[in-house]
Amino acid sequence: MPSNIVPWHFDKHYWATSSSENMLTAFIPFHDCTEEMGTITMVDGSNRWEEIGNDDSTTRHFADRDKSQLEEMLAVNAAHNGVDVRKVPMVIPKGHMSFHHCRTYHGSGANVSGRPRRAVSLHLQDGSNEFREFRLSDGSRAFYNHDSLVRETSDGRPDYSDPDFCPILWRH
Template sequence: MSAPADVFTLTAEERALLPTDADVAFYAEHGWYLSKKLFTDEETALLRSASEDFYAGARSRTLPVRPPRLAYWTPDKGDVQRHNDYVHYESDEIASVLRKPLLGAVAARLAQADAIRVFQSTLILKPPSPQEPSNVVPWHFDRDYWATSSSERMLTAFIPFHPCDERMGTITMIDGSHRWQELDRDAVTARHFVELGRDAESVLHRTAEANGAEVRKVPVVIPEGHVSFHHCRTYHGSGPNLSPDPRRAISLHLQDGENAYRAFPLADGSLAAYNHDVLVRRTAEGTPDYADPDFCPVVWEGQPPSPAA
């Protein structure tokens, strides 16, 4: 269920952590933003311990059905990069941190929206194995895989559980790429970015060239408790983890309150699908409800707040 309206309030100290008008303008121009410290050391410690419990099998609940393209690491898959979707649904401990109103308020400021809901969350662990192919995330942007969503304001919060730098394979942005026009959306929408593999670099450079743009790669160095946000059309990826420690993080995909399901036909006549479509409740029209509070809880509601003076 949605939280009561009075839950979506901030202290003066929290308001001081919101993006300024200049930060919002930077996000609009560049397609990404590095926040101030939104999470306490205790909260990031909780994420680390809760994620270890999750990997050991702890669940608050499990998905009622398995969606067709679910990313879900299990121990039998070995020491590859781990991805576990719907962690906000399956772990109440992790969800208690992800649903922090301050995080939603930052997203609301950046997206210029008066409501922010969770769209998806993926728990990620990148092992300290530079030679492991799965450790390299090819260039992609999230909107391609959300073709069934009506909004163009969706965004992602990348939340490491520790300081995260280039050596650890931090997230890397292609600066300003959210303003580019796509070459062939249908071809990419039908494939996951992992399936694109080496083609992703070619797609990136061909798209930049077609837009008369430069490919400017910006590794985002993220102190503990800070969060990297990016627009749903910003190309991004990450390199191998060259450090001695695992890189632990959550990609929290967020939707504005106006986002809703839309039918998106593919070239072969079929319709694009998202994992939610077999999980969420149905609207009165019989379409998947991307406002289902069980899977897409509200994390901010109300007029986007302003930073403290």
């Protein structure tokens, strides 16, 4: 039976409280990750698309939304940008990783291999990233799970430079 399907989304939707538009995700499988395993699949060039409006329904996690709604969102956004959706499965050998921009649409297909698909994703931010308040259409504040983990700044905002949760990986 197919498992581990991750519908289309891009990570910036979930980082509405982050000021940066330059964040990356590193996807690191613990084994060869093939199409049979439902490897992560990118929508080519989608990181350069202009987003349609500010529909805060996208800040809800993809697991809380209907897959057909997400397919439609992808198609409408592609049409708005005058492009076709080109899905590129990332075949990733064991010991390798894939990076993608926070505005790259991606998802994972069905794992029909009979073996579990195991991976970890790391979210990388640039040094200028900081918390910004993001209000949803109902007036409530958007919240991302890391907002409750990091320390607070002197004015009570989540501190995305907290070294315990956001270590510096490199400097210029």
